[in-house]
Amino acid sequence: MAAADVTSSSSSRPFANARLPFGIFAFLGLALFVLGIDQFVNALTLGAIYALVALGYTMVYGIIELINFAHGDVFMVGSFVAMFISSSLLGNEGAITNIPLLAGSVLVLFALTIGVMAIVGALIERLAYRPLRRAPRLAPLITAIGVSFILQNVIQFFFGPTIVTVPQLVPIEWSIEVSGSRVPLLNIFVIAASVALMFALQLFISRTRTGRAMRTTSMDRDASSLMGVDINRTIMITFLIGSGLAGAAGVVHGLYYGNTSFNLGFQSGLKAFTAAVLGGIGNTAGAALGGFLIAFIEVGASAFGYGRWGGAVVFSLLVIFLVFRPTGLLGSHSGDRA
């Protein structure tokens, strides 16, 4: 299935295809021109959140070929954990204008939420998926849907079924001027934090021993096991990282939108899953790319007054891709798959 040489230096990755960076820049340029800077920033921000969630789908699929339907809800739980930490533990009520305090609070918020969600993700893997690893493919899929409902109901039990407000720590008034447009620092922060996490993940997968173990496991679990890779540990780490990223997405969602609700995971999960498929499921760079692509389509639709058709366009695109290019934008078999 996978043809790439895993032992080679990955400096030429993640973009195996040389035309791709050019294509991305051309697309971004066109989008900036068509949408204008305000909507361009909106799309990048939304895309960053989709991409962070999509990474979790694609990593898990890459390594155990499970479509983890609970992942959207892991993201939702992440947003509630972030809300709880921010408002109850740190006692935040709204924007913090003291810069060192703000930086400290945001860092603590990210670290704690990512930590808690990584543990939640690993627990889900240990309790719900590992016992079924040798079961028919349908069994873990159904279990994943079950986990999704459990997470929704647990959150509903503790926080109720209404929309819950989340403290927006970064003041929304802070902004910079870019060619006459007001670009909020909040958006820039969301984009920067997400992109930094994505690069960190890319480096982790391509440069570390554990990353290499993840790649080999995704290619041939039995062979890797014979070579001394601890499969259980590797799969658990994949869940740790994927859920941690979903936790980060939850933090970012709360900071950006200032609210969350228990049914956040379904729609966002579906979009992120679509992003993963569009990019080539199992391919981390592709998932990120797919997330941004979907965000640009949705924002473009809303910008031109066709908001009600945004979802239809996104999912039509998915159907077209599945029919004509089932491996997605970047293909599901590239070497950085994990």
Add this chain to the structure above:
Amino acid sequence: MKVLNKKGLSALAAVAILAAACGGSTASTAGKTLTIGVSLPLNGSSLASAGPARDGALLAIKETSIEGYTLKAKVLDHAKEGAHNPDQAAADMLTFVGDETVVAVVGPFNSASGKAQIPVSSEAGLLQCSPSNTAPGLTKGDDGAALRGGRAVNYVRVATTDDLQGPAVAVYAKKNGAAKIYILDSTDAYGKGVADAFEAQFKKDGGTVVGRTGLPTGTTDFSAVATAAKAADADSIFYGGVTSDGAPLFRNALAQAGLGALPFYGADGIYDGTGEGSYVAIAGANAENSYASQAAIENIPGKDAFNTKFKAEYGKDAEGYAFAGYACAQILVEGIKAAVTGGDVTRETVRAAVVDKGSAFETVLGAVSFDEVGDTTQRIISLYKVDGGAWKFVEEINYGN
């Protein structure tokens, strides 16, 4: 309020079978149970607005006693995952239809649920009274006739319709200085309908609609639409939809896009008090300068007396649709009493007593009567504004008969 549990239901069924087996010669035996169904969305964001309607209806039912009969209420909640669910509303109506003791129903709350319920209740000839449905197509014209399937009118409502509510808000917005409006709707029967009516009136009065789109329930990202409103240089915003569709999220996104100072107009979908999950609670400080309407009378005769009674029962003030819910139950009770006087209490006699009544019902809302399709002839729209974190009454427009 407890819904009958399984044991209770089977006990009821047993009694019914026993009664049937004994073969009563008269249809209505003394001590017979009559039930008024209450079909509303009662959890999540829906509870803030529909809860008072339920409380009002239950209070009216509790106060009533009919000689020789036991009057009961049966509440079914059709909110799923925090939002009203038309499929569940239709299923609940089927449950009521299947329960022989149910002779009339209060509800539903949302027009989309009304659209789902009317064909079911109409088929069974079961009378229902909605405290809050406002979509004109539920009763009027070809749409209304199609929902009834050519059968007699079995659905009445004490709220007037969006073809008045939307325009009332439009006239008010215009008077408030709105010239260039951006419209967003929730794409469902209520949201799109009220936005259409608003748009038509606003244009008729010389206003400009600088942009319009729709985003369905479940949308979390409103930033692109907020930016579009900014790019279109709108001076006011109209949102057609309810709180759980995302009205407060849209308001927050507007503030984030730098449009927090613009007046934000909505209809009764965002007029839901200040409780948990309400528009004002979620939008917080951004809710200031928001305007909403209610398709009902605000200056209720004897409001204080009613409030005292309501507070004694529930420990809180009567607000929002508490009055309408009470009025609906009052009307159904009048119908049942008329049927009792006529000597034969069936769904048909109760329905006929309410629908065919020439004169007005004396309700907490004042005198209410219904036209040939079941719409109230009390055509009053009330307007409200968020001021200091709570809704304040602004004015009342009476469109007369």
